[in-house]
Amino acid sequence: MTMSMHRRDLFRAILPLSMGMGGVARAAEPARDATNRDHGVAPSGPFDIVARFDGPGPSGIAVTHGRIFVGFPRHAVNHRGATLAELKGGKLYPYPDVTHSMPSDQPPANRLMSVHGMTTDARGRLWAIDDGKLAGQPLAPGAAKVIGIDPETDRIFASIILHAPTLLADSHMNDLRVDLTHGAQGTVYVTDSSFGLSPALVVVDIATGRQRRVLADHPSIKAERPFMAVVEGRPLVFDPPQHPPAFVWGGVDGITLSPDSTTLYYSPLTSRRLYSIPTDLLADFSKTDVQLAAGIRDLGEKGVADGLATDAKGRIYTTNFEHDAIFRRNADGTFDTMVHDPRILSPDGIFVDGDMVYCTLGQWNRLGGLNGGHDLRVPPYYLIRFPTDVHGPVDTTKPAHG
Template sequence: MANKNIVFGLSLIWSFIACVSCKCLHHEEQLVYQWVAVEFKWPNDTMKQEYINSSKYILENNAINGIKLYKDDVYLTIPRLKDGVAASLVIIDKNDNSESPMVDAYPSWEMHILGDCNTLQLVQSMEIDPESGLMWILDTAYVPSSSIEVAKRCLPKIVVWDINQNKEVYRYVFSKEVIEDPFYLNDLVLDYGGQKGVEFVYISDTLGRKMVVYNHRNKTAYTFVHSSFERKMQYGNITINGESEMVPLSVNGIAMSDDFRYVYYCPMASLSLYRVPTSALRNKDANMDAVVESLGSKGIQSDGLYHGRGSSLYYSTLGQNGVYRWDTLKNTKEVLVKNTTIEWVDSLGMDGKGYLWFTSNDLHKYFRNGTIAGKSNYFVWKVYVGEKGYLDTPKGGPVFGCKETGSKSASIAEKWVTVDFEWPTCKQRENALASNNYIPANNEINGISVYKDKIYLTIPRTKTGVVSTVGILTEHSIQPYPSPAMNTIGDCNALQSVQSMEIDVNTGFLWMLDSPSGNSCKPKLVVHDLNKNTEVFRYVFTESLLGQKYFLEDIVLDYIHQTASFAYISDSLGGKLIIFDVGNKSAWSITHLSMTHNTQYENIMVSGIQTSTHQKGIRGIALSPNFKYLYYSPLAGVKLYQIETSVIRNKISTATDINTSVREIGNKDFPTSGMYSTKTGLYLTELSTGSIVKYSYSATGNLVNGSKTEVTKNCLIQWLDSPTVDANENLWFTSRNVEPFFGNSTMTEHFNFFIWKLNIGQSKDTSAGSVLSGSTSVYLLQFCLIMMLYFHFV
C-alpha cells in the first residue's frame, strides 16, 4: 500500500507540473512582509514617547534598505537618511505573526545612540557568515541630515558582532586619511582568501567613487579609484512606473563570486556590469586599469547585487521593477522577478533554504517625501532559486588549492551541492520533501549526452527520493524528460532507473537504458526521437537473457551504412555483454572471463579515499572509429580488452569464436568507469587520480602501445563518469564527490556534483559505419554462395 501511495503522490505532483506553466524556480515571488510605516518594538511606552517628542523617532522617515538572514531571523537596515530614525539596524520580531511585524533594535537600543561614536550611527549594509554566525556591520557613520559639525562627526567603522554569543568580537575604525570627504560607504562583501575566516572586506564608496579594501589580517585599509566606479550622468535619471528621480550615484551594488576570485560591481548611474579579480584588490599597489573587466550592459540601472553559488549573480532592476539573474559563466541575463507593484528593489540576501530575499522601498518617492499614508511603502519579498549564497560555499580546501595538470584544461559547466528540479510551485516542492518523494542528497548525476546544445542527464534511482531519472539541464535545475509522467516510480511503462544513454546523431534518437532495481519492472531499452519528442520503440529484456544477477551499465551504438544497427550493453554484475539487433528487434549475450570482476581490484581508492567494495565486471565500453572493435574494461580491474564486432554481431558465434576474438590490449594500471572513442583516440576515466586519459589510435585505427597521455586532471574531479563528445568538439563528463556518493548524505558545505567540458578538436562521427563491417561481409558472402548454387541447379 505504501508503494502505491508513493506512485500516486508522485503522479499527482508531476501531472500538476505538466499542466502548470509557472515554475518554482522562476518568476514566483512571494510577499513576506509589508509596512505602511515601520513600527518598533519598544522597551516601554515611556521611551517611545520620549523618542517621538524629541523627534528621534519620526514614523514615516524609517525606510528599510538592507536585508540579510541567519537561521530563522531576518535582519534589516534603516539608514539614517532623514531625521527620526530610531535604530539603524533591526531584527524582525518573530513573535509578531502579522504581515507588518514590529522590528527591534539590534543588537540593542544602547547600540543606536545618535551622536555616540561608540554605537552604530548609520548602517546601510551588513553581511553574515552562515557558518560562524558573525555579522559584519558597516557603519558609514555620517548622518546626512545631522547638524553635527564635520570635525565632530563619527568616523566610519566595521563592527563584527557574534550573533550566537550576542557580543562584539572586533571593530575597525577607518581613518580620515583612508575615508575622505565626500563618502558614503554603501555595501560590503567578505573575502575568505582560501582560509576559514575573513581575510579581506571590500566596500563600495558611492559618494567617494572608490572601492575600499579592509585587510583583516593586517588590520589596515586602503582604497582604489577607477573610471568604472564613476557615475554616467546620462543614466542618472531613474524612472519607475512613470515617476522619475535624479539619482546620479557612483559605485553602489557589489557582489563576491562563490570561489572568492572576483568582485562584481556597478555604479547606480550606469548600465554596465564590471568585475575585478580579488588577487588585484588584495594588493594595494595593483593597477586597476590592467585588471578591471567590463562584462556588458545590464540594460537598466541597478541598486543591490548578490552572488549565489555557481554562476548566478542576482541584481535589482530599478526601471523594470524586479530582479534579474546574470550568468557569469555564459555571460547572459534573464528575468527572475518582474512585477510593476515592486518599486525600487534595494538590497538582496539569501537564506539556507534556496530562497533569494530582497527589499523594495519606493525610495524614489521617499526622497521626495512622497510616500503615501495608508498604503504599504516598504516590502520584504522572497523567490525560490534553488541555491544558497556565496558564503555558503566551502571555505579553504581544494577549491582554492587546485592545480590543474594535463594537456587541456576542463571547465566546470555546472555544479551542485544538491540537485534540484523544476517544480510547479514551491508548495509542491515542500510537499515532496516532507513525504520523502524528493530527497535532495540522493539525486546523483551520472550519465550525460549532448544534442543541439541541450544537455541530457541521467539520475539513477539507486537510492530513494529521486524525482526524475532522466532530465534536461535548464538553469541550474533539471527538467524531467521526456515528460514527468515518463519518470513515475512504480509505473513499468515509465522509466525507472536510467543509468546510461546514447544519442544517434544521424537521427536524433535518444537510446535510454532503463535498469530498475527494487521493483517488479523489467529492464528495457526506450528509444525516443528528440526532434519530434515521440517514442520510436522500446524493447523489454527477458529474464532468460538477464538471469538472476544483472546491472545494465553502459550502451554504445554500432553503425552500418551510417545506420545504428546494433546496440551493445555492458552488464557489470552479470559479467556479460548484451547485443541488441536493431533490425530484428532481438537480443542475446556473450560472456568471457575478461568481462568479470577481479577480486584483487574490488577496493577502489579515489583521491586517497577508500570507496565501497565494487564487485562489478565489464562497465565502460566504446567502439573503435572503424567499428571493427569493441573496447571494454571491468570496473574491478585494470586491464583493457577488445573484441571484434564481426564476432559479437553474429548470434551463432561460439565460445571458441569469442575466446579467439578477445584480445588483452594492455594494463592500464587504474580503474575505469567509462570510456569514449573518437577518430584519434580512446578517452578513459582514471578514477584513482581524477583525470581523463587518452590512448591514441594509429592510422589503421588500432590502439598504439605506449600512447597514453593525461588529457586533464583536477583535484575537484573525483568519481568520473560518462565521457561523451558533442557536435562542437567538446568532451563532456560528470563527476561526484566520493563521500556522498558512497555514503548516505551529501556534504552540505561542498559542491558534490559537477558537469565538466573541454574542447578536444573532434566531434562525434559515425561515417566509418558506411564501410562494410566484417559480419556484413559474411552475410553478403553467404548470399552470393546461395545465389550461385541456385543458378547452378537451375
C-alpha cells in the first residue's frame, strides 16, 4: 500500500509537467538535426598516413635521428618478408641487413625471428624484442631475445638471449623499454603478455645478461576475466575455456617509462587499468615479489590499450582498439582524444619522437585465429602520425561540423 501511494504521488507530481493546455499531453520538441547524432563516432583529430603496407601487418615502431624503423612479427603469420625494416622513401629495407632480418637457415640465436615491440634509449640507440615465435611452430631455443642496434653503425651491439626460467614455453615477449639510469649499462623491462595464461614482467641487466621473471601472480599483470570488449561493434567476451578468445587478448602488454626513467607504467592487454612501479624497485634484483608489489600503484582506468608511449612532458598516449582511437592521459589524470577514425583498426605499436606520435595499425582483431579461421584483414595496413599538441583537444560533447 505504501509503495502504491508513493508511485501515485510521484505520478501526480510529474503529470502537470507533461500536460499542455486543457490537460492534453504534448510531445517534446523534435531534436534538432545538428545535435541528434552521436558525435563520438565522427572522425576527429589530425593525422597523416606515413606509409601503407600491402604485405605483412606492422607492429613495432621506433624513430631515431630522423630514421623510421618498423617491426613485422611472424608469430601470427609466418611471412617471408623482413621482420625488421627501415622505411626510406616509402620503401622497406631489411634492417640491419638481409642476413639478420629475412628468413634463413641460420640458427635462431643468430638472426631475427619475429620482431615485435621496439623502442630507443636515451642515447638514441634502437632496441627491439624478438619474441622468437614462428606461427605454428614451438618456441626454439635462442629465438627469444633482446636486441640493441646502433643506428650510427647499423650494427647489433647487444643480443641477450632469454632463457628458462625467465622464458616459458608459452611466453610472448611483447614490448620493452630501456632504462639507462639503472645498472652499469642499463636495464631492460619486457612485458611477457603470454600466448597462454602465464604473463609476467621480465627484467634484464644489459651488462651481464642477468634476467628474471617477476610479479607473475600479481593481479596487475594478469588478463582480467571475465572481460568484455566491443570491437568493430561486436560485444566479445574473454573467459576461457567457456568462451574461446575472439579478440586480441593477453596479460601485461603496454609499457612505457616516465621521461626521467624513475617510473615504469604498464597495463595488461585485457584490462582497462593503468599501473605504475618505481624503477628503483623493479631494477633491484634483490627485491622480492612481495616488496615489488608494495610499490605498485593503480592509476585508474584508461580504456583498453595495446601500446603505451610517453612524451617529454610525461603525458601517456594509449591506443584503444574498442574506439578506433588514441587517447592521451595528461599529468593531472585527465584524458584527451588525440585521433579517432574508422581506419584506426587495432592501433598497436606507438612511439613519440619530439612533437610527433607514430602508431602502427595492424588489423589484428581480424586475424583468422580470432574469426573461425577466416582472415578478415584488408590491406593496406597503415603507419600514421599526429602532433602531440594541436589547437585544442577534441570535445565530443560539442556538435560536429557537417
